Amino acid sequence: MYYILSLKHSNAKDKFLTLWRDRNSGYCYSIDQAGVYPEYKEGYHTPPDSLPIPTSDAAAVMREETGYFDTIKLVIPNTRPVL
Numbered sequence: 001m002y003y004i005l006s007l008k009h010s011n012a013k014d015k016f017l018t019l020w021r022d023r024n025s026g027y028c029y030s031i032d033q034a035g036v037y038p039e040y041k042e043g044y045h046t047p048p049d050s051l052p053i054p055t056s057d058a059a060a061v062m063r064e065e066t067g068y069f070d071t072i073k074l075v076i077p078n079t080r081p082v083l
Contacts, residue, residue: 001055002037005076008049016065016075020050030073031062 004020009027018027022035037045040052062074 002052004045005051
């Protein structure tokens with residue numbers, strides 16, 4: 001099982017990594033809105049624009065973040081250095 005990270009839509013200054021939604025239907029930051037893909041399509045869900053990440057690996061780095069209306073969302077911090 002995979003989440004798909006959007007490398008194209010994750011900017012160096014963003015606080016969180018951008019994830020694909022279910023059925024390739026847009027993008028989000030929150031794990032609860034992200035799609036879980038049983039497999040990924042080589043050339044479509046892979047670099048240079050996207051990166052599949054196993055859900056277990058994502059679970060190891062996600063954290064809680066308070067969002068709009070004090071709701072708590074699980075997100076993956078963007079720890080890529082800003083150059």
